[in-house]
Amino acid sequence: MSQALLEIRQLDAFYGDFQALFDIDFQIAPQETVAVIGANGAGKSTLLKSMAGLVSSKGQVLSWNGAERGGWKAYEAVRAGVALVPEGRRLFASLSVEDNLKAGAYRQRKGYWTLERVFEIFPELIPKRNNPGSALSGGQQQMVAIGRALMANPDLMLCDEISLGLAPRIVKDIYLTLPRIREQGTALVIVEQDINQALAVSDRIYCIQEGRVSLTGAPADFSRQQIVDAYFGVRESAA
Amino acid sequence: MIWVNAILQGILLGGLYALFAAGLSLMFGVMRFVNLAHGDFIIVAAYLTLGVCETLGVNPFLSVLLIVPVMGAAGYGLQRFLFNRVLGQDILPPVLVTFGLSIIIQNVLLDHYGANGKKVTVGALDTASVNIGGDLAIGSLPALTFLAAVTIISLIWFIFYRTSIGRILRATADDAEIVGLMGANNAHTFAIATMLATAVVAIAGGLFAMRTNFDPSAGPIRLLFAFESVIIGGMGSLWGTLAGGIALGIAQTVGGQIDPRFQLLAGHLIFLIILAVRPRGLFSRRMS
Numbered sequence: 001m002s003q004a005l006l007e008i009r010q011l012d013a014f015y016g017d018f019q020a021l022f023d024i025d026f027q028i029a030p031q032e033t034v035a036v037i038g039a040n041g042a043g044k045s046t047l048l049k050s051m052a053g054l055v056s057s058k059g060q061v062l063s064w065n066g067a068e069r070g071g072w073k074a075y076e077a078v079r080a081g082v083a084l085v086p087e088g089r090r091l092f093a094s095l096s097v098e099d100n101l102k103a104g105a106y107r108q109r110k111g112y113w114t115l116e117r118v119f120e121i122f123p124e125l126i127p128k129r130n131n132p133g134s135a136l137s138g139g140q141q142q143m144v145a146i147g148r149a150l151m152a153n154p155d156l157m158l159c160d161e162i163s164l165g166l167a168p169r170i171v172k173d174i175y176l177t178l179p180r181i182r183e184q185g186t187a188l189v190i191v192e193q194d195i196n197q198a199l200a201v202s203d204r205i206y207c208i209q210e211g212r213v214s215l216t217g218a219p220a221d222f223s224r225q226q227i228v229d230a231y232f233g234v235r236e237s238a239a
Numbered sequence: 240m241i242w243v244n245a246i247l248q249g250i251l252l253g254g255l256y257a258l259f260a261a262g263l264s265l266m267f268g269v270m271r272f273v274n275l276a277h278g279d280f281i282i283v284a285a286y287l288t289l290g291v292c293e294t295l296g297v298n299p300f301l302s303v304l305l306i307v308p309v310m311g312a313a314g315y316g317l318q319r320f321l322f323n324r325v326l327g328q329d330i331l332p333p334v335l336v337t338f339g340l341s342i343i344i345q346n347v348l349l350d351h352y353g354a355n356g357k358k359v360t361v362g363a364l365d366t367a368s369v370n371i372g373g374d375l376a377i378g379s380l381p382a383l384t385f386l387a388a389v390t391i392i393s394l395i396w397f398i399f400y401r402t403s404i405g406r407i408l409r410a411t412a413d414d415a416e417i418v419g420l421m422g423a424n425n426a427h428t429f430a431i432a433t434m435l436a437t438a439v440v441a442i443a444g445g446l447f448a449m450r451t452n453f454d455p456s457a458g459p460i461r462l463l464f465a466f467e468s469v470i471i472g473g474m475g476s477l478w479g480t481l482a483g484g485i486a487l488g489i490a491q492t493v494g495g496q497i498d499p500r501f502q503l504l505a506g507h508l509i510f511l512i513i514l515a516v517r518p519r520g521l522f523s524r525r526m527s
Contacts, residue, residue: 104421106407152422
């Protein structure tokens with residue numbers, strides 16, 4: 001494999017005394033799409049936040065384009081080209097849709113994505129552009145959250161549970177935009193509890209169980225049963 | 240006619256109070272930071288204006304323009320290297336630190352300048368006034384102060400609603416953690432907010448020094464006026480702050496017209512009434 005875009009080696013992450021991640025190895029190549037699946041509380045979001053610099057971890061070894069960037073802060077990650085679509089959308093409530101999107105472009109990284117192009121993939125946001133972010137449907141809020149991350153023109157976009165709380169039809173619509181995002185050369189990490197969506201779009205998967213990687217590889221390499229076992233924690237018979 | 244006059248003077252006084260309040264409101268709005276030394280910052284600006292006037296022999300208005308960048312830079316540094324250290328979930332540490340800072344500032348000023356009242360003179364402008372018909376006249380300096388307040392609040396509005404850093408400041412007020420994901424360094428954003436606040440304080444303190452006597456202990460009551468203006472106008476609303484300042488100013492001048500001893504009390508009473516009837520202020524921005 002060519003040089004990884006982002007690589008994590010032996011990551012441990014803690015919340016106070018609670019250890020959320022144990023010895024995680026992870027990597028993603030430029031333009032690759034990787035799904036991180038696992039049950040609720042398995043540590044998927046923590047892994048994503050560690051990449052984005054929201055969770056700072058002791059002994060974290062993280063490299064970006066081959067350079068050691070362990071312990072970086074969120075704003076440093078954004079400058080380098082990492083954008084996170086946070087779990088639960090987290091739009092700025094008092095800002096209009098347009099201002100939310102523009103806030104994402106604060107660092108002014110050059111690239112394909114502009115306000116017009118975000119509206120192009122999410123046309124239903126256009127009539128809402130002056131509404132506050134809070135006055136939207138869940139699906140529209142998710143579109144703003146994705147658009148806001150795109151406005152940073154990231155090389156790597158991290159999506160935390162973008163299907164959470166949305167109707168299946170809306171989830172499908174949102175997943176239909178992912179190929180358009182990949183076309184622009186953006187690598188994606190998709191964290192989901194819903195395996196089907198994640199497996200369909202990803203080149204490789206990592207299954208996380210209780211803070212450890214329980215399975216990794218291309219989706220086609222595994223049987224449905226192997227994935228389900230790794231997901232729910234049914235260990236293969238003790239050897 | 241004396242009542243019309245009292246209201247008119249109150250409106251103009253409100254301009255000064257709005258200038259006192261703008262910085263306080265801005266810091267609280269962006270980062271929920273209560274600066275108890277705010278009034279003393281105003282007095283520092285007053286002494287700085289006096290000092291620049293006396294040592295450089297320049298016009299007081301030029302002197303104010305000179306101290307704006309100085310106070311702004313000091314505000315940036317203060318936030319970045321002191322206030323940011325105590326900013327967190329708990330509201331108490333910032334209150335304690337700024338309370339301590341307030342005492343330090345008052346004592347340093349007392350030690351350096353003594354307790355005597357000072358004033359910055361603006362020559363003929365001290366007493367100049369414009370007759371606006373009938374028995375009514377407005378003082379030139381109060382009118383200028385009011386004009387400055389409207390201009391500065393417009394400027395802050397422009398920064399907040401028409402610039403990229405302003406958008407980030409508003410976003411920070413909503414959700415400081417997520418702003419990091421926009422690539423903004425909170426330590427820097429907070430410092431920018433305080434820089435704007437202290438730059439406004441520089442102007443407020445300078446105009447205050449031209450208008451009236453001040454001494455090292457004059458800060459806390461200005462802090463109170465600023466607080467009252469912010470609460471009356473509504474937290475987080477820029478134009479509300481101007482309205483709050485005007486309401487407080489009118490209450491004081493009309494109260495003073497009834498009985499000079501009633502002046503300050505009337506202001507506090509209006510504040511208490513607003514707090515009881517509309518606790519979120521006249522123009523409070525809806526918070527989620």
